[in-house]
Amino acid sequence: MSFLTVRALSKHYGPVAALDDVSLDVRQGSRTAIVGPSGSGKSTLLRIIAGFEAADAGTVELDNATLVDGANAVPAHLRGIGIVSQDGALFPHLSIADNIAFGLDRRSPDRKKRIADLMALIGLDLAMLERRPHQLSGGQQQRVALARALARQPRLMLLDEPFSALDTGLREQMRQAVTQILGDAGITAVLVTHDQAEALSFADQVALMRGGRLVQRGTPRDVYFHPADRETALFLGDALILPAKLDGGTASTPLGCFPVAKHEPSGMAQILLRPEQIQLVPPDSGQPQLEILHAAFSGANWTLQLRLIDQPNHPPLHLRISGVDIPSTGSHVGLAVKGVAHVLEEAEMSQQQ
Numbered sequence: 001m002s003f004l005t006v007r008a009l010s011k012h013y014g015p016v017a018a019l020d021d022v023s024l025d026v027r028q029g030s031r032t033a034i035v036g037p038s039g040s041g042k043s044t045l046l047r048i049i050a051g052f053e054a055a056d057a058g059t060v061e062l063d064n065a066t067l068v069d070g071a072n073a074v075p076a077h078l079r080g081i082g083i084v085s086q087d088g089a090l091f092p093h094l095s096i097a098d099n100i101a102f103g104l105d106r107r108s109p110d111r112k113k114r115i116a117d118l119m120a121l122i123g124l125d126l127a128m129l130e131r132r133p134h135q136l137s138g139g140q141q142q143r144v145a146l147a148r149a150l151a152r153q154p155r156l157m158l159l160d161e162p163f164s165a166l167d168t169g170l171r172e173q174m175r176q177a178v179t180q181i182l183g184d185a186g187i188t189a190v191l192v193t194h195d196q197a198e199a200l201s202f203a204d205q206v207a208l209m210r211g212g213r214l215v216q217r218g219t220p221r222d223v224y225f226h227p228a229d230r231e232t233a234l235f236l237g238d239a240l241i242l243p244a245k246l247d248g249g250t251a252s253t254p255l256g257c258f259p260v261a262k263h264e265p266s267g268m269a270q271i272l273l274r275p276e277q278i279q280l281v282p283p284d285s286g287q288p289q290l291e292i293l294h295a296a297f298s299g300a301n302w303t304l305q306l307r308l309i310d311q312p313n314h315p316p317l318h319l320r321i322s323g324v325d326i327p328s329t330g331s332h333v334g335l336a337v338k339g340v341a342h343v344l345e346e347a348e349m350s351q352q353q
């Protein structure tokens, strides 16, 4: 059953449709990531749910109570919703203790204990309580922002790119910590991010936005391996997209024959392969041969530029794969595929990446 229910939400800024008929269901205790390119409407959706922005039309319900019905809206401070933004937005003139306590009742006898409990929850030393925000690192400040939002015991936590100002290592660490904290507290969370890896690893539901519309939602595996269209596929990660002739569960492509789901109808289509499905194999495997034109090393991955040997007019292919033993430039290789290739809906016959 849906805990947060968004129905037919629309919002225009002059001629710009920031949100166009967006509907979304979020289960209680779950984590949803709203992902999409810049300007796709993610923050507008979050701000309307939070109560910082008015909708033109549509409804938002939380736990069966109506928060938004067209232009009628419950004020933000009465919604029981916590929000953590990109910069944490801590009060610079207040100590860490006072920042966290901002959401607590001043007269509450267990105020000190609540602050200490929240500090323990976010993994910060009590010695930091008297510091000001600028005396903490970026990651520590984000933890305090989370504690301040948790202090109000929100029914729903909205996270608006909360990790984007942090560097890669810390970002991963914070994401895991926040996921754990929210999970332990059983708080329903909605994260807005333009980082697809963050969305896929944080959420149990991913909602993909483009041009003010919600174009797909599903589990991380669903949206990644079965994207609704080419744009979604490429937004969510690297992909090799190839023209194919489908017949009886096999796709014949310029790179060879690969399996697709048996129920796929015969005919011309485009298929999608994720890099993790692709293996370089020795060139005598019966598949078309490729020549490695260039191999660029970038740590965990290699980006290969490949040429189809018996199709000189075919544009070069780009493939990012991991591995320690990449054949050298000039070598000939074949491709093998693990699992099935995904068939994209569009019939358009353009080529790769």
Ligand SMILES: Nc1ncnc2c1ncn2[C@@H]1O[C@H](COP(=O)(O)OP(=O)(O)OP(=O)(O)O)[C@@H](O)[C@H]1O
Pocket: 013, 016, 017, 018, 036, 037, 038, 039, 040, 041, 042, 043, 044, 045, 194
């Ligand atoms: N206050 C505003 N006035 C006018 N236009 C706005 C306003 N807020 C947002 N927009 C426009 O609405 C569209 C959606 O913006 P929004 O901030 O929701 O996108 P976003 O997906 O969150 O982008 P980003 O990832 O860059 O933050 C954009 O075209 C943006 O320019």
